[in-house]
Amino acid sequence: MTQxxxxxxxxxxxxxxxxxxxxxxxxxxPEDGNGWAPDALAVIFMEGQTPMDYWGDGEAQxxxxxxxxxxxxxxxxxxxxxxxxxx
Numbered sequence: 722m723t724q725x726x727x728x729x730x731x732x733x734x735x736x737x738x739x740x741x742x743x744x745x746x747x748x749x750x751p752e753d754g755n756g757w758a759p760d761a762l763a764v765i766f767m768e769g770q771t772p773m774d775y776w777g778d779g780e781a782q783x784x785x786x787x788x789x790x791x792x793x794x795x796x797x798x799x800x801x802x803x804x805x806x807x808x
Contacts (some may be wrong), residue, residue, distance in 0.1 A: 729786065732786050732791075733747065733748060736789050760806075762806060764798075765786075766801065767779065768801045775801070783795030783797075783803060792805075794808050
């Protein structure tokens with residue numbers, strides 16, 4: 722696991738109270754992201770996997786998650802997937 726994925730999983734647990742197991746399912750390495758963001762540092766599955774919501778306050782949650790993780794920024798790929806890219 723890369724340091725970026727580890728940082729985002731830890732941040733999700735801290736920010737949203739996710740369990741490490743849930744964070745591991747919702748925040749994955751790019752090669753495990755079903756091809757959604759192959760050039761990303763991490764892939765975040767939103768719908769049902771993390772509290773991020775494309776239609777609600779997802780953008781604000783992405784900013785908060787990136788701030789807590791301390792690396793990169795979150796960008797939406799589509800309504801169900803977000804990705805972490807270098808800042």
